[in-house]
Amino acid sequence: MIPGFSLFYFVVNGCSFGIWNLELVYFMESLFLAFKTILPLFLAILAGALFSRHKSVDGNWVKILNDYALWIGFPALIFSALAKTKIDFNEFGNLILFNSAYIIVAVFLAFPISAIFKLNVQIKRTLFLVLAYGNVSYLGIPVLQNTYGDGILPEVTMISAVYLFWLFTLCIVLVEKYGDNRQGWSEQLKSFALNPLLLSVFFGIVVSLLKIEIPVVLMKTVDFFAGSVTAVVLFSIGIFLGTQPIGKLRDWIPTAGFSVLILFILPLMFYLVVACFFDAVHYRSWVLEAAMPMGLTPYVLSAKYGLDTGFASKLVMMSTILAMLSLPLWIFILG
Numbered sequence: 481m482i483p484g485f486s487l488f489y490f491v492v493n494g495c496s497f498g499i500w501n502l503e504l505v506y507f508m509e510s511l512f513l514a515f516k517t518i519l520p521l522f523l524a525i526l527a528g529a530l531f532s533r534h535k536s537v538d539g540n541w542v543k544i545l546n547d548y549a550l551w552i553g554f555p556a557l558i559f560s561a562l563a564k565t566k567i568d569f570n571e572f573g574n575l576i577l578f579n580s581a582y583i584i585v586a587v588f589l590a591f592p593i594s595a596i597f598k599l600n601v602q603i604k605r606t607l608f609l610v611l612a613y614g615n616v617s618y619l620g621i622p623v624l625q626n627t628y629g630d631g632i633l634p635e636v637t638m639i640s641a642v643y644l645f646w647l648f649t650l651c652i653v654l655v656e657k658y659g660d661n662r663q664g665w666s667e668q669l670k671s672f673a674l675n676p677l678l679l680s681v682f683f684g685i686v687v688s689l690l691k692i693e694i695p696v697v698l699m700k701t702v703d704f705f706a707g708s709v710t711a712v713v714l715f716s717i718g719i720f721l722g723t724q725p726i727g728k729l730r731d732w733i734p735t736a737g738f739s740v741l742i743l744f745i746l747p748l749m750f751y752l753v754v755a756c757f758f759d760a761v762h763y764r765s766w767v768l769e770a771a772m773p774m775g776l777t778p779y780v781l782s783a784k785y786g787l788d789t790g791f792a793s794k795l796v797m798m799s800t801i802l803a804m805l806s807l808p809l810w811i812f813i814l815g
Contacts, residue, residue, distance in 0.1 A: 528718020553709025555680035562684025614772030773799030
């Protein structure tokens with residue numbers, strides 16, 4: 481052996497091992513930091529679940545709290561964020577285009593998935609709602625606000641508006657098309673036009689573009705309601721999860737597969753595409769919203785249209801629980 485080679489080999493491999501250890505430590509610290517960022521949100525969900533299990537609250541609370549969030553809390557948050565922001569539609573153009581493309585592709589994946597796994601029409605119609613539309617408002621807005629600060633709110637608000645638009649147009653049209661009881665176009669249009677979240681987006685944009693000065697007292701009142709909504713909706717999600725039956729283990733196997741699909745595989749595809757065109761600072765909120773677990777809105781719509789509510793409720797439960805692991809990972813990946 482060449483003199484000194486053994487010592488050189490030892491030093492090189494020792495340095496490589498040390499660098500690898502440093503990278504591993506950095507990865508674990510970053511992942512832990514991301515986990516700590518969203519942990520308070522999931523503790524609020526856990527509180528709701530624990531209260532529901534001890535019968536302190538019941539399922540009736542879910543409707544009341546969700547109605548508050550839908551009609552008061554989130555509209556106030558969205559309006560406040562947009563009204564205080566100088567909106568640049570050149571900036572939001574790519575956001576609207578790429579998120580719309582992702583949603584449309586995800587929705588139409590219901591066709592090949594249903595064909596490959598020979599799913600019945602009821603589950604196929606349910607997939608139109610659950611594949612693309614995660615909890616982008618109720619959980620997504622608090623997670624991104626907690627992670628990136630209040631400055632991310634206008635961007636997240638526009639993303640939520642894009643998801644709502646396609647949910648109440650494309651998704652509902654497909655659910656109606658493959659169902660027996662079809663709702664009239666006028667009723668669908670009325671439901672879409674009077675959606676409080678979309679109305680708050682519209683009025684917020686109008687105030688911003690026209691530079692309308694909102695009285696300070698009125699704006700503080702709006703902000704007061706906006707500040708209350710995060711705890712309300714997270715507690716509501718916890719109550720919903722706590723009131724759902726556990727069921728048999730084998731019933732959760734397909735739910736686990738679809739949870740992985742919506743939490744990681746679909747967002748990963750989206751991430752690989754947008755990373756080819758933009759820097760991470762532009763698309764991090766897009767991908768993180770795409771990685772949200774299934775929300776309560778698709779579940780409510782599943783009940784309204786007579787879809788597979790058992791599958792939908794299990795998907796809400798499992799995807800929300802698994803999101804405690806997947807979201808910190810995505811926050812680490814996206815920076």
